[in-house]
């Protein structure tokens with residue numbers, strides 16, 4: 001069997017297996033995508049720096065990029081398997097079983113996976129993939145070698161050791177037609193396998209992505225009312241109305257930044273969901289969705305930010321959150337002596353932890369079920385997530401909450417062993433939104449505007465400077481609360497030419513925003529946002 005055709009046979013078999021796996025996972029309830037499940041395991045093993053880089057670089061295209069890389073890697077392995085199996089089927093059989101075994105355990109570690117469904121998915125994939133490989137291999141074996149091994153005699157044909165050449169076609173070699181036909185049927189089968197695999201994979205992933213099943217559309221859920229509703233914010237209070245380009249006071253859910261390690265967003269059926277408050281507590285609490293919704297609810301306006309947000313970056317957003325005060329739940333469960341840390345646990349295994357004091361010091365931490373008047377969108381943690389004002393998302397904002405565990409301080413959340421700081425208070429930050437980053441304006445008076453935030457401390461003052469000029473105080477719009485960003489603006493006189501406009505904030509405690517500059521790792525970027533503006 002030629003090296004090339006062995007490799008092709010291996011690739012075709014692997015692509016078919018992958019496609020069948022994704023398709024059957026898409027069709028069967030309780031079966032996560034094996035590709036996503038394996039990818040998720042790889043993600044968990046990546047060094048923190050590489051993972052952070054990938055999340056920041058590919059953002060929400062993460063899954064597509066990982067899929068493309070996985071298919072390429074799997075094809076490479078398939079080629080190697082094909083070549084290694086030229087003399088014996090054993091390497092291919094071992095490779096298929098090994099891959100299926102890994103995919104089995106990876107799939108079972110995904111939320112909502114059922115062993116029977118996973119087994120069915122992997123069995124169909126192995127049967128189809130390995131089956132194709134066996135067929136392709138026998139096709140090659142049955143094809144006469146390139147040089148005539150001997151004459152095609154009537155006796156040989158009759159004895160079945162050689163196939164009779166097709167009538168009516170002449171070739172240079174006596175067995176040419178036979179060889180061509182063998183090649184053609186090999187190629188047809190290989191191309192057919194790859195095509196079915198590709199189509200199956202695309203359809204399957206479409207089904208997996210749009211899985212309706214028993215799930216509820218979060219947007220259609222009725223929400224409980226808060227005990228004390230916050231007042232509606234009139235549109236006139238939002239600077240974004242006057243000055244498009246400034247971040248709106250409330251970030252629309254569809255525009256809200258998304259950061260997480262989930263390859264496939266966990267799809268949770270609220271009917272079967274519970275969350276547990278456990279660990280170092282006097283009384284373990286288990287709440288289902290209805291029980292959570294029946295608790296006294298609170299509305300909190302809060303800005304949350306990712307620790308990876310660069311100076312001037314947009315990994316930050318503000319929302320009106322609705323949820324159960326974390327403090328109420330923790331007090332009901334009763335922290336035991338020795339409880340030092342609140343560790344949020346997600347259904348996808350992700351964890352984020354912060355000091356217990358922060359849940360009890362009066363800040364409005366929530367087990368949130370809604371944002372901006374709608375049940376949490378799936379991407380943002382449906383059915384429930386944590387929101388803790390004043391600390392970065394990676395140590396607090398657990399989405400797709402499975403539980404809250406009280407632990408000692410020595411337990412580390414997901415990102416801590418991956419190189420990020422154990423504690424993550426949000427640093428004071430100001431950002432220029434207008435003019436935009438192309439920064440071209442007419443000479444003369446120009447409105448510069450943006451947002452500034454220092455959750456739990458609030459913003460007392462925002463200052464701007466043109467080039468090396470004096471600092472001037474910007475006008476602050478009304479703040480929703482100390483936990484949210486505040487919009488600001490200032491009219492600046494910009495003579496024709498190139499300028500640098502710099503902004504800095506002073507928090508509610510009178511503390512000046514650190515000048516930095518420092519990069520996001522390990523505990524949040526520092527720096528005064530500077531925009532180059534060309535007037536003229």
Ligand SMILES: Nc1nc2c(c(=O)[nH]1)N[C@H]1C(S)=C(S)[C@@H](COP(=O)(O)O)O[C@H]1N2
Nearest residue numbers: 257258259260261306346350393394397399
């Ligand atoms: N389950 C889970 N929750 C998570 C994360 C995650 O990777 N998995 N990432 C955290 C980080 S780093 C941030 S910044 C916030 C972002 O929340 P958002 O995507 O709703 O904006 O979610 C936090 N909660």
Ligand SMILES: [Mo]
Nearest residue numbers: 306307393394
């Ligand atoms: Mo983050």
